[in-house]
Amino acid sequence: MKFIDEAKIQVHAGKGGDGSAAFRREKFVPRGGPSGGDGGRGGSIWAIADRNINTLIDYRFARIHRAEDGDIGRGADKYGRGGEDVELRMPVGTLVKDEDGALLADLARDGQHTLLAKGGVGGLGNLHFKSSINRAPRQFTRGEPGESRELALELRVLADVGLLGLPNAGKSTFIRAVSSARPKVADYPFTTLNPSLGVVRIAHNESFVVADIPGLIEGAAEGAGLGHQFLRHLSRTRLLLHLVDIAPLEDDADPSKDARALANELKKYDAALFKKPRWLVFNKADLAADAADADARVQRILRALRWKKPWFLISAINGKGCKQLSGQIYEFISKIDKKGGRRAV
Ligand SMILES: Nc1nc2c(ncn2[C@@H]2O[C@H](COP(=O)(O)OP(=O)(O)OP(=O)(O)O)[C@@H](O)[C@H]2O)c(=O)[nH]1
Ligand SMILES: [Mg+2]
Incomplete structure (x- = not known):
């Protein structure tokens, strides 16, 4: 689209x-x-x-x-x-x-x-x-x-919700899990080269639009990776979902450091975007050894980031937790609507 x-x-x-x-x-x-x-x-x-x-x-x-x-x-x-x-x-x-x-x-x-x-x-x-x-x-x-x-x-086409995250965090996989959009998914960075949208239907007449954008890396403001110009597509969203891979492949990966770096890139791009409501979505729960391991990984990141705002644990690849997250998103943006905000769809 x-x-x-x-x-x-x-x-x-x-x-x-x-x-x-x-x-x-x-x-x-x-x-x-x-x-x-x-x-x-x-x-x-x-x-x-x-x-x-x-x-x-x-x-x-x-x-x-x-x-x-x-x-x-x-x-x-x-x-x-x-x-x-x-x-x-x-x-x-x-x-x-x-x-x-x-x-x-x-x-x-x-x-x-x-x-x-x-x-x-x-x-x-x-x-x-x-x-x-x-x-x-x-x-x-x-x-x-x-x-x-x-x-x-x-x-x-206005997105209500924007996806943010490092390459390979699972943004496109998430949009496939919750909408009928079919962006390409692959196990190499920068699979997504162009933004795309998905309409998430909760029920008849209840839907919202999610924007999938290319992955962002540290230094994007200076042009690293695909740069950060795609962030402009998120300027009119009401909520950002920041996807974090809880089980990155690289041994030296530090999800909390990466998450902080990404927030920094947001701030560099536009202070208003940085101030938008942002939820952490921990992805790839299925790669943890078990539920306790997944929880320990999540808690470690939350502590390191001193994160007090909403967070979710999902597995985009098998859809686990995605429906519940979609419901919460819909509730959140509907509340903003009632206060006189605007809807994308
Ligand atoms: N095991 C597991 N793998 C996942 C999950 N979500 C995504 N993946 C895999 O992670 C890789 C990257 O997924 P994408 O959805 O392409 O990631 P992306 O964030 O869109 O990446 P870019 O477009 O490159 O920024 C793919 O190989 C997916 O199959 C998950 O919940 N569990
Ligand atoms: Mg992608």
């Missing part, structure tokens, strides 16, 4: 209905006055941010969207019916730009409405043109055309 999802669409609002030039024709009323009603307004086209929609893919297939025209006015004072509006549901985070690239709307919040193309105003019926000197006006006006425009939709 790309980080930028795009689509080009055309929106055509409905034309307003023409006004009517009619006269009253009733028994015993020899010269009925004007009775032509107004035309109805044309339907407008709206964009609505919907957190249940994750991509713009539907808009790459259905490109042209039209709203209904307003009905014409009729005799006997009848006004034309307005055309139905069209609502285009788009993912939260969609940017709507015009042909020249100017930003028309940033659909940042679930439920946010934006007018994309306004329906034409209905024409006036001859009712409106009656005056003391003209009691039988034949004038009416035509409905106005609806707005038409070409729009570019752009979605910066």
Whole structure:
């Protein structure tokens, strides 16, 4: 999945209905006055941010969207019916730009409405043109055309949660365990070269997006490894998961030292990112001799880091602990939402 999802669409609002030039024709009323009603307004086209929609893919297939025209006015004072509006549901985070690239709307919040193309105003019926000197006006006006425009939709796919960790910590394996995303996994460093996303579904209408980024190593700020430019993809997340391999292969590996170094790289990149909520996720529990050994390894790292914040022990390769972790993540970000934060999906 790309980080930028795009689509080009055309929106055509409905034309307003023409006004009517009619006269009253009733028994015993020899010269009925004007009775032509107004035309109805044309339907407008709206964009609505919907957190249940994750991509713009539907808009790459259905490109042209039209709203209904307003009905014409009729005799006997009848006004034309307005055309139905069209609502285009788009993912939260969609940017709507015009042909020249100017930003028309940033659909940042679930439920946010934006007018994309306004329906034409209905024409006036001859009712409106009656005056003391003209009691039988034949004038009416035509409905106005609806707005038409070409729009570019752009979605910066927003991740709620970002994965951090040394190469080989098991970030991609974790995303495979909790989502249907299938990033490459291999036992050499820097397997992941490009960020990718996974949607984690907890239940119907309950999901969040996780970003898998390339591994980070000490000195990334100075360009070591793949550098740290990928951290920009985490700037709008609400939670960072810092994956730590509790059973690294190298004899001289020190997980707590590595974890501290990684936190340092975060700080060097951006103090705001460093301050984001970050949970430690100890991975590869299955490689410990037994549960007690796994626990001892975890406690050693926690003590060395003086870590007081949440931590989890999982085994991404067999999914152990992953479901429970996903549930806690969802609960955590839902709480932020209730305080007025934004959701990626
Ligand atoms: N035994 C065991 N192996 C794991 C576990 N999670 C990941 N691995 C293995 O660790 C290696 C690295 O896994 P990846 O998921 O590619 O690691 P990554 O953090 O995405 O690595 P980069 O993309 O290089 O940064 C692979 O050989 C995985 O099979 C686990 O829970 N247990
Ligand atoms: Mg990877």
